[in-house]
Amino acid sequence: MEAARRVGAWMFRNRGWLPVPLLVGMVASPVAFPAAGLVIVCAGEALRLWAVGHIGLPSRTRGEGAHRVVDSGPYALVRNPLYVGNVLIFAGLGVMTWPWALVAAPLLAVEYHFIVAWEESNLLAKLGSEYADYCSRVRRWVPRWGSDPRGAWDGREALRSERSTLAALAIVLGVMAVAGR
Numbered sequence: 001m002e003a004a005r006r007v008g009a010w011m012f013r014n015r016g017w018l019p020v021p022l023l024v025g026m027v028a029s030p031v032a033f034p035a036a037g038l039v040i041v042c043a044g045e046a047l048r049l050w051a052v053g054h055i056g057l058p059s060r061t062r063g064e065g066a067h068r069v070v071d072s073g074p075y076a077l078v079r080n081p082l083y084v085g086n087v088l089i090f091a092g093l094g095v096m097t098w099p100w101a102l103v104a105a106p107l108l109a110v111e112y113h114f115i116v117a118w119e120e121s122n123l124l125a126k127l128g129s130e131y132a133d134y135c136s137r138v139r140r141w142v143p144r145w146g147s148d149p150r151g152a153w154d155g156r157e158a159l160r161s162e163r164s165t166l167a168a169l170a171i172v173l174g175v176m177a178v179a180g181r
Contacts, residue, residue, distance in 0.1 A: 004114060004117060004118075005117075005118055005121065007114045007118075008114035008115050008116075008117050008118025008119070009118050011111055011114050011115050011118075012115045012118055012119065015111070015115060018111060019090065019107075019108075022090070022100075022103065022104055022107060023093070023172055025097075025100060025103070026093050026094065026096070026097040026100045026104075026172075026176075027097075027172055027175050027176055027179075029097040029100060030097070031096050031097060031176055032095075032096065032097065032098040033095050033096060033098060034096050036092075036095050036096075037092045037093060037094070037095035037096030037097075038092065038096065038173075039092070040088055040089075040091050040092030040095055041088070041089050041092030041093060041096075041169065041173075042092075043088050043092070044084075044085045044086065044087070044088025044089035044090075044091070044092060045085065045089060045162075045165070045166070045169060046085075047074060047081055047084060047085035047088060048081075048082055048085035048086070048089075048162060048165060049155075049158045049159070049162055050073055050074050050081070050153065050158070051073060051074045051075065051081040051082050051085065052082070052157070052158045052161040052162055053073065053153040053154050053155055053157060053158035054070055054072050054073035054074070054075060054151055054152070054153055054154075055070045055075065055082075056154065056157050056161065068127070069123075069127055069130050069131055069134045071134055071137075071138065071151075072149065072150065072151020072152065073149050073151050073153060074149060075138070076138065076147040076148060076149040076150075076151070077138070077143040077144065077145070077147055077149055078138065078139060078140065078141060078142070078143050079116075079120075079134070079135065079138050079139065079140050079141075080112070080116055080140060080141060083112050083115075083116065084141065086108070086112075087105075087108050087112075089169070090104040090105075090108055091104065091105070093172070096176070097176075116140065120135070120140075
């Protein structure tokens with residue numbers, strides 16, 4: 001169990017660069033289904049923008065920065081909407097550069113398994129029964145429809161927080177378009 005926590009902590013700290021080799025492979029591949037892939041990428045980024053507009057800058061921490069349970073917006077539906085958004089983004093890029101979707105899915109499943117296990121144990125230790133109650137109401141990955149996602153959304157904060165993700169997506173999609181793949 002301690003080894004899994006160490007792996008999760010390492011993956012969390014390095015989550016910004018871990019997908020880079022996958023992105024390089026995707027960018028170097030011919031584009032198979034650009035329109036379908038782009039729709040999925042946009043859905044993933046829309047989910048991320050919705051999520052960071054509710055959670056704010058703590059989503060960008062490299063440490064254990066959560067100070068409260070956020071249960072509005074997409075956090076009322078799933079506990080990890082940012083990671084679900086990432087999976088959609090990579091699924092979309094994988095569809096664009098088929099068959100990379102078959103590589104991305106298992107890699108992200110393993111990465112997020114360890115990261116989420118580490119994050120959840122930290123949140124439970126830090127926030128206690130409030131977080132345990134949240135976990136009992138909201139599923140980790142699959143939405144429980146019927147929850148009320150209302151809450152304050154800060155679009156300016158969302159765009160500010162997502163600027164690096166948006167820049168990376170623009171670069172990746174731009175390189176793919178210019179290369180004519």
